Amino acid sequence: MTETALAAAKKEKKSGQMIKFSINGKAVEVEAGQNILRGAEKAGIYIPTLCYHPDLEAFGGCRLCIVEVKGMRGYPTACTTPAAEGMEVKTDTDRLRQLRRSILEMILTEHPHVCLICSERNNCKQAHECTRRAGITTACGFCPKNGQCGIQAVAERLELKDVTLPFSYKNLPIDRSTPFFDRDDNLCILCGRCVRACKKGVIKFMQRGSQAIVDTAPGTSHVEAECEFCGACVDHCPTGSLVERKRRWDGKIETQAKTICPFCSVGCELTAGVSAGGGSASGGKQGRVIETLTNENGCLLGRFCATLLNDSSRRITAPMMRRSGKLVVVPWEDAIAHAAKAIKKSKGKTALVYSASCTNEDMFALRQFASKVLETAMISCPGSSTQKPVWRRT
Ligand code: SF4
Ligand code: SF4
Ligand code: SF4
Ligand code: FES
Structure with missing residues (x-):
């Protein structure tokens, strides 16, 4: 050819x-x-x-x-x-293997690589700490991508044992200016995946040579640059450079499941990533949703916000009743018995208010409940917290 x-x-x-x-x-x-x-x-x-x-x-x-x-x-x-x-x-071929290892070594002259070559790295995984006390900026345990990293996967396949070229740490500050993700330029290999993934052109290669980084235009925040916070840049980054802040130390995803975004009645599909545990901050997170990904046609709100909503300390996850003026958690049986008694007493005199985020199926069930159980025709969905409820006859 x-x-x-x-x-x-x-x-x-x-x-x-x-x-x-x-x-x-x-x-x-x-x-x-x-x-x-x-x-x-x-x-x-x-x-x-x-x-x-x-x-x-x-x-x-x-x-x-x-x-x-x-x-x-x-x-x-x-x-x-x-x-x-x-x-x-x-x-x-032998030549290709040798060249690829040299290329990887060159990439690693500006990228912390203890996690790739340290002889103790497997022992540390079990101990959950750096047994050699490597520097805080370079020890593998201090990278949120450890164990799920594109460079680690390549280094393993290339059987990289050592980096013979001198290493220079960029020592750049971590950019925490966006609401949902951090950017650590010390871990960036300038692969440009994030730049190509960003359909809005928010981030670009800035500066040249050893000063090159990926960033928004000088003096422009992500919000000013009209970032949609779609997460495409984060999802395509092979290193620990772009990482969702909330799940930074939550470790690996074990399983994924399709679910529905809880934010509004449109009900876009989300893919929920469930934790395998083992992240340095995962604690009791095994089996919990630590990431939500939107699909191509879905709205973007659920990408970073659904896990925030899921883990919010203000979320009501157990039945509560007011006792001596205070809301206290009670068993389901007590709450249901109390509600049943109250409904019986006020049949026909009750109104039902539902959230604008309810799905069509939720609304259908609520309408059935209103007409058949509460025996009321008063059912309402407030358009927003500032609007007065709009009452509709069932
Ligand atoms: S990005 Fe990958 S290779 Fe770099 S420090 Fe993190 S885990 Fe190691
Ligand atoms: S979150 Fe989306 S819009 Fe914002 S910089 Fe990343 S890819 Fe671009
Ligand atoms: S995808 Fe990650 S490693 Fe690649 S250029 Fe963007 S920030 Fe750097
Ligand atoms: S040049 Fe082909 S994967 Fe980077």
Whole structure:
């Protein structure tokens, strides 16, 4: 495969047309226009990546996904090179392994990496503390992504044992200016995933060379830059640089479940992440919802706010009754018996007020309850706390 033929392959993007080529001698087929990496994924062949994400346009920044292509000079990146008919690709030669390790080492000259090479790291996991007392800024336990990190996954596959190049800690302050997430530039590898994930163009690469960081325009806060707080930048960051503040130390997600956002009656779908426990601050959090992700068409309110609502100390989670002027938690049986007695006494003289956040199903059930149990026609939904209730006849 010559480079001229490859250039022709880049133009050849007829949809549905299939391209046949080989990776490590294995026959692979992808749609015209798809890259070598896609072919490797389909064939179950591992190629390390950091700046690539399947949701985002390829960027070719980290160069970890370099491969060898017969007839091509140098080492093209699998994420940006489209597959071409008859191409012969190698992904796992000694030279590639050596080059990828050198590339990773270079990335790590400005990235704390105790968590990747420390001989005690597995013992520390069990002890839940750094047994070698590594510095507070570099010990793996002090990174919220420890155990769920893109760099750790790549370093393990590349069997990185040591970093021979000198390390320089950037020592930049953590940006806590947004309401929901923190940005630690000391852990940023400038992979640009967050920049590409932000559809609003709120964050960009700023400054150059060793000073380069990802940030909003100078002097502009996220709110001023019209950040929607959709969380896409946080969700696509492979390192501990962009992390949701509330779940920073809650550890790994064990399971995910589909649920409904509790904020309004539209009822957008949310994916709730349930804690596996084991985070440094997880305490009794095992089995609790520590993250909520919105889907592409859902409203964004639930992304960061649903867990705040779920864990709010003001949330009523048990029945309460007023006793001697004070609200006290009581068993369900007592609360139900009391309510039943009160309803019986006031049948036909009761009004029912429901929240504007109720779903259609909730409202249907409440209407049934109002007409059949309370025997009242007075049912209301206040539009907002400042509006007077709008009464409707059932
Ligand atoms: S981002 Fe990953 S590699 Fe870097 S310190 Fe955190 S866990 Fe370790
Ligand atoms: S939260 Fe969403 S809109 Fe705001 S910077 Fe991140 S990706 Fe962009
Ligand atoms: S903040 Fe994260 S996603 Fe953005 S460039 Fe840095 S490491 Fe990559
Ligand atoms: S993953 Fe291909 S260059 Fe980074």
